[in-house]
Amino acid sequence: MPVIVGLGLFYAAIFIGSGASLPFMPVWLGGEGLSGTQIAIIVSAPQFARTVLGPAIALWADGFRLRRTPMIWLGAGSALAYASMAVLHGFWWWLIGWFLGTTFLGALSPLADVITLRRSGRHGFAYALPRSVGSMAYICGNVGMGLILLAAPSLAVLVWTVTAASLAALGARLLLPPDPVHEHPAPSGRKADLLAGLRGLLADRAFVLAVVSNGLIQASHGFYYSFSALAWRRQGLAEGWIGALWGFAVGAEVLFMWFLEPWRRRVGPEALVVIGGLGAIVRWTALAFSPPLALLFPIQALHALSFTATFLGSLRLIERLSPPASATAAQTLNSSVANGVLTGLATMASGPLFDAAGTRGYLSMTAMAAAGLAGALWSLRRVRARP
Numbered sequence: 001m002p003v004i005v006g007l008g009l010f011y012a013a014i015f016i017g018s019g020a021s022l023p024f025m026p027v028w029l030g031g032e033g034l035s036g037t038q039i040a041i042i043v044s045a046p047q048f049a050r051t052v053l054g055p056a057i058a059l060w061a062d063g064f065r066l067r068r069t070p071m072i073w074l075g076a077g078s079a080l081a082y083a084s085m086a087v088l089h090g091f092w093w094w095l096i097g098w099f100l101g102t103t104f105l106g107a108l109s110p111l112a113d114v115i116t117l118r119r120s121g122r123h124g125f126a127y128a129l130p131r132s133v134g135s136m137a138y139i140c141g142n143v144g145m146g147l148i149l150l151a152a153p154s155l156a157v158l159v160w161t162v163t164a165a166s167l168a169a170l171g172a173r174l175l176l177p178p179d180p181v182h183e184h185p186a187p188s189g190r191k192a193d194l195l196a197g198l199r200g201l202l203a204d205r206a207f208v209l210a211v212v213s214n215g216l217i218q219a220s221h222g223f224y225y226s227f228s229a230l231a232w233r234r235q236g237l238a239e240g241w242i243g244a245l246w247g248f249a250v251g252a253e254v255l256f257m258w259f260l261e262p263w264r265r266r267v268g269p270e271a272l273v274v275i276g277g278l279g280a281i282v283r284w285t286a287l288a289f290s291p292p293l294a295l296l297f298p299i300q301a302l303h304a305l306s307f308t309a310t311f312l313g314s315l316r317l318i319e320r321l322s323p324p325a326s327a328t329a330a331q332t333l334n335s336s337v338a339n340g341v342l343t344g345l346a347t348m349a350s351g352p353l354f355d356a357a358g359t360r361g362y363l364s365m366t367a368m369a370a371a372g373l374a375g376a377l378w379s380l381r382r383v384r385a386r387p
Contacts, residue, residue: 004125006175007116011134013171014108017164019141020157023229023246025098027239028154030230034091040351042095043226046102047344054336055198057107058329061181068176071111075169078104082162086155105165108172110335115179117319117331128257128312135254139247146243198329207321207330209379210273211337214314216372217277218338220284220365221307222346227354227361228287234358235290245296249303256304257312264312269320270380272313277373279305281366288362306369314338 026039034042061070081100088097113127120127141160148156201207232242264272283302291299314334322330346368353361 001175003119003123003177004130006177007112007119008130008133010112010168010171010175011109011131012137013164013168013175014105014112014137015134016137016141017161017168018105019138019246019250020145020164021141021161022225023142023242024145024149024154024157024239025161026226027149027229027233028157029094031154032089032094034094035351036227036230036355037351038091040226040348040354042091042098044222044344044347045095045099046106047340047347049099049103050106050336050340050344052336053103054107054110054332054340055329058110058332059198061107061111064181067111067115067179067181068172071108071172071176072169074104074107074111075165075172078102079162079165079169082158082165086158086162101161101165105168106335106339107332108168110331112176113315113331115176117315118179119177126261127315128261132254132257135250135257139250139254142246142250143243146239146241146246149239149243198326198333201322201326201330201333204321206379207318209375210270210314210317210321211334212342213277213372213375213379214273214310214317214334215337215340215342216375217273217280217306217310217369218314218372219342219346220280220369220372222343223350223353223361223365224284224287225343226347226350230354231290231359237293241293245300248297249300249307252301252304253308256308269313269315269317270376272309273317273376274373274380276305276307276310276313277369277376279309280369281373284362284365284369288360288366290359 026043029039029042030036057070057074061067064070078101081097081104085094085097085101088094113131116127116130119125141164145157145160148160228246229239229242232245233239237245267275279302283299283306286295286299315331318330318334346365349364350361353364
């Protein structure tokens with residue numbers, strides 16, 4: 001099997017599960033009687049911990065001989081943790097199950113990114129091609145689960161998520177190339193070197209500014225990820241339309257990845273993050289005023305900017321700003337901040353905001369995206385002035 005095909009299928013195995021769980025797990029938790037604040041605590045818990053656990057998992061993963069080995073264990077652990085949510089009932093059990101399942105599953109993408117970025121350079125294909133296969137699978141999760149929930153109970157969300165995590169574990173073994181973690185035998189002081197590299201990254205102001213700016217823009221999706229489905233249900237939209245809206249947003253992401261590669265190269269990664277921040281500001285401000293269904297689709301197309309432009313720009317920017325020996329730690333730090341403490345704070349705040357203000361809570365995400373945009377503009381100046 002060609003490497004690019006295997007990588008694309010592995011991304012699909014990761015994202016077909018989160019495509020169902022991210023928008024619709026709050027629906028299942030709400031159906032079990034939890035409040036918006038309780039749902040926000042459960043959803044945000046792994047995001048807070050990811051800032052610490054992400055780099056820790058990266059260091060642990062670098063201790064294996066092959067890059068895919070820890071990914072097999074992470075996928076299997078995620079499936080078991082999600083499955084426990086169906087067996088053990090109550091707020092605290094669901095918190096633990098979601099925390100472990102999402103932490104393990106969330107660690108797979110940055111680890112896969114390291115393999116894909118290196119293989120894309122070696123074989124001459126664009127990183128966005130296999131990654132976009134994952135985005136298409138995400139659409140399948142959005143739309144498929146939305147249609148299923150028209151006729152099935154919300155427990156179907158949990159069944160889908162467990163199955164997908166199991167596929168990710170199997171896919172790590174069968175689909176990923178046997179790339180070594182170290183091209184040469186690792187020296188005895190490897191862990192100390194990794195920690196030193198991590199400290200070096202944190203001491204680099206341009207790197208930290210780029211990570212935080214990206215993180216603020218990505219974290220501004222917190223309200224949307226956690227409460228858009230519930231908000232649209234209050235607006236009178238059926239689950240099928242909700243799934244279609246999520247799928248349409250990710251469809252715009254896929255088209256952006258497929259057809260705008262030459263433009264992305266000309267613009268550069270720093271400017272992409274700036275464009276992403278502008279798209280986020282427009283998107284959240286519009287959603288705050290509960291627009292009708294006809295307007296929701298073009299607003300959702302802004303996902304190509306708010307998420308995709310920011311994500312792709314930051315990925316290449318972080319690669320540029322970090323030494324090769326610290327590639328895993330750098331990408332994991334970037335993912336941990338963007339999808340970790342900042343998104344955790346945004347998600348935690350979203351629960352009380354949704355309970356108190358409904359869709360007006362999106363305006364707080366507008367403010368967060370504006371802060372990220374300001375940082376990205378400052379980062380643009382610093383990085384371009386850097387030798």
